[in-house]
Amino acid sequence: MATPSEVVLEVRDLVKHFPLTQGILYRRQIGAIKAVDGVSFDLHRGETLGIVGESGCGKSTLAKLLMALEKPTSGKVLVNGKDIAAAKGSELKHMRRNIQMVMQDPYTSLNPRMTVGDIVGEPFEIHQGVAPKGDRRKRVQELLEVVGLNPDHINRYPHQFSGGQRQRIGIARGLALQPEIIICDEPVSALDVSIQAQVMNLLDSLQKEFNLAYIFIAHDLSVVRHISDRVAVMYLGKMVEVGKDSDIYDRPSHPYTQALLSAVPVPDPEGREQRERIILKGDPPSPANPPSGCRFRTRCWKAQDICAEQEPLLEIRPKSGDHPSACHFAESEDVVHVN
């Protein structure tokens, strides 16, 4: 991890509400899906911030907001200190270059009718001037080599590659414009166990080589721990706990984090009879109508009256173990041993 002063990405009170409409002829807005509802964090140069949480909690929406693929309802995204929403023209283009994304599904995220060379080289078309036309083929071949693909396969089509290789093509494309930040939204979830490790190692070595900052979204908590310097836990559009990986995994203080960690099966049968597990009831409530006060209170075993009345802010608390936790009764505890 680099010196903490070098912040490349600042996110402040970011909100995205999707309108919930009714009626066919005259669409009336009857509410809003609060997909991301007030998220703030910093990302440092060369650092990996992992983001975990159940599906629907807003991880992908957050990723799209950071990529400026969605317009925020309110809040700010600053790249190297500059507001992405206020940027126009060449400045916006330059800022966009600086943040790239690797997606989950290597099967649908690549255009089947384009060659690998066209896919990886496409960013050069969009951002003319990064690589002169004559150099592009060579640049693409270099990128293929960097991600461990055969540069001679530049004229092949996506279907001629395996899932793991396609993910490498996506990564090569993400690297083309030499970004400082890469957002990985479930980059290994669709891959087989034996291939996951290969792609994780690739992401790791690229980070070291190019001093990249990663936002790493995944539902496999042990994969997130392996790659992340810090981890943020999301629930219904909000961050409920954030800290160094050891803060979150060994000293979680928010009941939701504790439940999430305790649900992860441990890949070791020794002593399994003695393991205790917090099993949450039901599913998360709808983000269109989140509970008042603490959003987790409908599933929380520690909930008191105050939890319905007052929203717990994400802050360091007396017993939260030196890292911020959005729980009135935060108390860090080593609940489980997720690797």
Add this chain to the structure above:
Amino acid sequence: MTEVLPETKSGGTGGGALLEVENLQVEFHTRAGVAKAVNGVTYSVNAGETLAVLGESGSGKSVTAQTIMGILDIPPGKIVGGEIRFRGTDLLKLPEDERRKVRGEGIAMIFQDALSALNPVFPVGWQIAEMFRMHRGMSRADAKKKAVELMDRVRIPAAKDRVSDYPHQFSGGMRQRIMIAMSIALDPEVLIADEPTTALDVTVQAQIMELLAELQRESNMGLILITHDLGVVADVADKIAVMYGGRIVENASVHDLYRNPAHPYTKGLLESIPRVDLKGQELYAIKGMPPNLLDMPTGCAFNPRCPYRQEKCVTDVPPLHTISGTRGSACHFWREVLDGDAQ
């Protein structure tokens, strides 16, 4: 220690189990060629026991399960050899009407994708009730009452009010419960669960696994759990069958397998799990890719990726060696693998 060829009775099956699959072979005839999707699968499960079938996608786990259930698409599928004995009777030799009785009452199955396994145009209660109308000849009213009972049993909140709701009105976890309700309706002796939690969040996965364990305790079902999740397996399995390229490469009790794997593929999978004491270091990664069924390596299917490979591996298909009573490994060099000296 004896070497037994896969053609004969081989390592890993105790005689006389409730359900025994022996040397099953299934092919798909496609335009691109013949794919031997299942190429010698041997495993068994007893009442009250949980067998985990572990393997990456395309290794033949689902095709084996579909063949056991008698729901394989023929053609393009073709059963080329082997036996599937349920209470000692080879299901592959039964006439279709007797086979149908086994399905649901003897052996039932749940799938990864509950949404596409349920019929979108009928209420869920109606679909559960149909099991009782068709197999037990119950009246509509009685069958509906049973459906509500079952929805209660799989802990669907307010079952009575939700019996007329349609599949899309339920969350992924609740739909999986509905599928479980349908599968246990006729009190099967064996339940095959094909990646039942792969599409679910860990929190919901924990709920579903707890439900399955509880139902199994109550009814003493044999459970075949198909998965690629090494955590889930460690949590619930009594024994494990590891598949690779259409074959069983290792059969072992859960403790033996995690403590001391006897096949290089199993060993590689276990080593590639991220561990906290290895944070910051490169993960162990099995090199290369899973095999292409239309272009299988000669000899051992794992040989292009194997750190233990020797000449023999490229020429001779390793049989499923019996290591001890119920332990088997389809590796020529299983002794070296157990001792841990890679080449």
